[in-house]
Amino acid sequence: MAAKKPILVSLFSGCGGLDLGFECAGFKRVWANDFDSDAQAIFSKNLGPIDGRDIRTVPSSEIPACEVLTAGFPCQPFSNAGNRKGVNDSRGMLYQECLRIIADKMPKVILFENVRGLLSTKYIDGRKLIDVIKSDLESMNDVGYNVTYELVNASDYGVPQNRYRLILVGIRKDLGITFEFPEKVQDKSNLTLRHILDIPEDAPNQVDWELSPQAMAMVEQIPEGGSWKNIPYENLAPRFQRIRDDMQRYHAPNFYRRFSRDEINGTITAAAQPENCGIIHPVHNRRYTIREIARIQSFPDDFVFIDDTLKNIVAMYKVIGNAVPVKLGEAMATAIMQQVFRKKKVK
DSSP states (O other): OOOOOOEEEEESOTTSHHHHHHHHTTOEEEEEBOOOHHHHHHHHHHTOOOBOSOGGGSOGGGSOOOSEEEEOOOOGGGOTTTTOOGGGSGGGGTHHHHHHHHHHHOOSEEEEEEEGGGGGOBOTTSSBHHHHHHHHHHTGGGTOEEEEEEEEEGGGGTOSBOOEEEEEEEEEGGGOOOOOOOOOOSOOGGGSHHHHSOOOTTOSOOOOOOOOHHHHHHHTTOOTTOOGGGSOGGGSOHHHHHHHHTTTTTTOOOOSOOOOTTSOBOOOOSSOOTTTSOOBOSSSSSBOOHHHHHHHTTOOTTSOOOOSSHHHHHHHHHHHHHSOOHHHHHHHHHHHIIIIISOOOOO
16 A cells, blocks of 8 residues: 655746656655746646745635645845845745744645755844744744754756755654755766756757856857857956956956866856856857756756746746755655655655
């Protein structure tokens, strides 16, 4: 007789990377929510129904009981790439909506995913926000959770991308279990771009967002594995010349990074701008296609996106860049399954 699948509720679900990872690990999702219409469109296209309301308007009584609750609450307020307003940004307090629902449902396990900037974000009283969240969970409803968190690199769990994210896992104290992070991948040789960009011709979503003429003029001068630093000074726009003149002041930025085929790609971002992330193909003078960034985020080729208009194409870069990599989600979900629901520890 097949084991019963543990019940999952997903908050701030995005386009479904974390949900798909939990699904692959044997969990059954009964409810998901995200306010972003582009993310909703992709989630429903691939995974099923999703509640599109602002979570602040959803009574906890309308959310099903669950054994596991996941949440990737908005990371922009804490991101190094953003304005770092933290809790002073209204989105920065949305983690409290997660706590509201957890307090009502008291699932066996909770998992939060966020950017590394959350670790240094201060709460309104001066404490670190991560310590506030941990403390609130540990004392919740006089039962509480055993909470552990780590800054993880997605490539350590089979994702072809060096993407650092904070993972927090809480297990209800009455279960007597403290989560242990799964063993890291030792051999990453198959995670380099050479192994990721060999995409079958019939795979969907092989379209790219064209570079601006200014960006193209830069990209054409950057060799495989290089960056803007490879462009002759006299060919740089005045803005970049000023930065080159005082690299120390600007913290030696690595604009227009073009990873080589023998490297693991850097973080795919929602903005998909070549100035800020490694979005340039190693040998072709263009952005990665939608399918290529989906692969770098470890989405399978049968997970489909929308690409019939430029507006949709730009939106797809956003939702994929915001997603939790599928294999990272699956690795954490598998560890939770083994440690909590199958009572077999991960070595």
